[in-house]
Amino acid sequence: MTDALRTPGPRRRWSGLRSRPRRPDRGGIAIEAAIVVPGVVGLVLLAVAAGRVQTTAGTVEAAARAGARTASLQRSVDGMDQPARDSALATLRQQGVWCRDGDVRVGKGELNLPGGPVTTVTVTVVCDVELADLLGGPSGIPVTKHLVGEFTSVVDRYRGT
Numbered sequence: 001m002t003d004a005l006r007t008p009g010p011r012r013r014w015s016g017l018r019s020r021p022r023r024p025d026r027g028g029i030a031i032e033a034a035i036v037v038p039g040v041v042g043l044v045l046l047a048v049a050a051g052r053v054q055t056t057a058g059t060v061e062a063a064a065r066a067g068a069r070t071a072s073l074q075r076s077v078d079g080m081d082q083p084a085r086d087s088a089l090a091t092l093r094q095q096g097v098w099c100r101d102g103d104v105r106v107g108k109g110e111l112n113l114p115g116g117p118v119t120t121v122t123v124t125v126v127c128d129v130e131l132a133d134l135l136g137g138p139s140g141i142p143v144t145k146h147l148v149g150e151f152t153s154v155v156d157r158y159r160g161t
Contacts, residue, residue: 049134053145056097056129060149063091063104067123068153071106077119077155081106084123092127099127100144111154119155124148 067088071080085104092099102125109120125148132143 045134049131052131052134053129053147056127056145057147057149059092059095059097060125060127060147061151062095062149063088063097064123064125064149064151065153066091067104067106067125068121068151071121071123072153072155077108080108080121084121088123088125092125097127098130100130101128102126109152118157120152121155122150122152124150 067084070087071084074080074083084106088104092102105124105126107122107124109122111118111120127147127149128144129147130144134143
């Protein structure tokens with residue numbers, strides 16, 4: 001072998017390991033992760049928000065049922081409103097539901113049945129659930145879901161007077 005064919009520089013001994021050829025796509029995994037991870041995190045947060053809305057919707061319906069049943073067991077038709085509100089709000093509190101804007105409305109009605117008229121009570125629970133902690137948009141813009149639960153119960157004829 002002639003000196004013309006040798007590369008200049010220090011001689012290296014054979015270490016038994018081959019050096020990997022350089023590829024032009026070095027760092028490609030980091031770029032892919034930077035693109036994919038925010039989308040995956042966004043989908044997870046969207047699923048959590050949907051779960052929170054469904055759970056809260058069930059609780060709002062349960063609060064309306066509890067309020068209507070409590071009102072239907074009151075001894076007088078005039079004294080139904082406050083116990084119904086208290087019962088509905090207690091149900092929301094027990095389940096840890098916080099409504100940004102909420103309201104409990106109590107309405108009375110009557111059904112004309114062959115055995116005579118029957119008094120009914122309808123409780124409507126309105127709740128706006130805050131989702132800004134999960135789906136936070138620009139600051140100052142609220143992200144809420146408007147939920148309404150309603151239940152009608154027949155007033156117990158034999159509740160005592």
